[in-house]
Amino acid sequence: MFEDPKFWLTVSFILFVILMIKPFKSMMIGGLDQKIEEIKSNINSSLKSFSEAEVKLKEAEKQTEDLDNKIQELLNSAKSQAETISKNIVDKTSQTISSKEKNSLERIKQIEISAIQSIKKQASIELNSMITNYLANLSDSDRNKVLEKSVSDFKSIN
Numbered sequence: 001m002f003e004d005p006k007f008w009l010t011v012s013f014i015l016f017v018i019l020m021i022k023p024f025k026s027m028m029i030g031g032l033d034q035k036i037e038e039i040k041s042n043i044n045s046s047l048k049s050f051s052e053a054e055v056k057l058k059e060a061e062k063q064t065e066d067l068d069n070k071i072q073e074l075l076n077s078a079k080s081q082a083e084t085i086s087k088n089i090v091d092k093t094s095q096t097i098s099s100k101e102k103n104s105l106e107r108i109k110q111i112e113i114s115a116i117q118s119i120k121k122q123a124s125i126e127l128n129s130m131i132t133n134y135l136a137n138l139s140d141s142d143r144n145k146v147l148e149k150s151v152s153d154f155k156s157i158n
Contacts, residue, residue, distance in 0.1 A: 002008075135143050 135146065138146065
């Protein structure tokens with residue numbers, strides 16, 4: 001049996017397997033441990049990235065809310081300013097209309113006064129002309145009587 005090559009081949013094979021189990025086992029376990037650590041690291045990195053993404057999402061939502069609030073404030077301010085400007089325009093327009101109406105009424109009064117004066121002047125010219133024609137057609141004695149009566153009436157008025 002010691003001389004049989006098959007025996008020695010089997011013994012050497014068994015020794016080889018026994019000797020190789022420990023390094024092979026440590027190499028396999030080491031590789032698996034390394035892979036486990038790599039997977040853990042990737043998971044931790046993913047969780048960290050996920051947490052950072054959630055934080056950034058919350059910040060973005062808060063910024064969006066802040067922007068919405070600012071936009072609403074700007075709209076309210078613009079509406080308030082528009083109302084104020086509109087009110088000012090209405091007030092100024094009312095004042096302008098009132099002023100023009102007052103000026104127009106004053107001009108109408110001036111035109112009325114001017115027209116009345118013109119009519120009085122024309123009436124007095126016409127009256128003088130009629131009186132002159134009337135007196136011219138009267139006899140001297142009748143004319144004197146009318147003039148005396150007119151003078152006495154005038155003196156009694158004053």
